[in-house]
Amino acid sequence: MNCGEEISIKDVFGTYVVRFIAQCEGRFFVIAPGSHLNGYLLMDWRGVLRELIVKTVPAKLIEKRHDVQSSANGLYHCVPLNYPLSAKGLAGVLGVPVDDVRAELADLAVETE
Numbered sequence: 001m002n003c004g005e006e007i008s009i010k011d012v013f014g015t016y017v018v019r020f021i022a023q024c025e026g027r028f029f030v031i032a033p034g035s036h037l038n039g040y041l042l043m044d045w046r047g048v049l050r051e052l053i054v055k056t057v058p059a060k061l062i063e064k065r066h067d068v069q070s071s072a073n074g075l076y077h078c079v080p081l082n083y084p085l086s087a088k089g090l091a092g093v094l095g096v097p098v099d100d101v102r103a104e105l106a107d108l109a110v111e112t113e
Helices: 045-054 087-094 098-108
Strands: 006-010 016-022 028-031 067-070 077-080
Touching: 016 045, 028 045, 045 087, 045 098, 067 087, 077 087, 087 098
Parallel strands: none
Antiparallel strands: 006 016, 006 067, 016 028, 067 077
């Protein structure tokens, strides 16, 4: 992502829950009113990915669902933060290759039969 670009999490009413503003050198400034995270600097996109995972809920909890949006690399992306997560969608939001996102999420994967 370029400096100044934004990744935002919105609730079902369209209200901003958290905003991640891209800074130079890959860092992200966190704007989260009323949260302990407000004003934090995340060191890279992996920190943003971890925060996105924290906000993810099962698909049946419609009233608790959030959407994450960004315009990374000049393309608009909007992905619901509910399980199962789309690695390709998260890669688009973060502006990184999908293989890098899959590698970060690998330890969260659960095998099913």
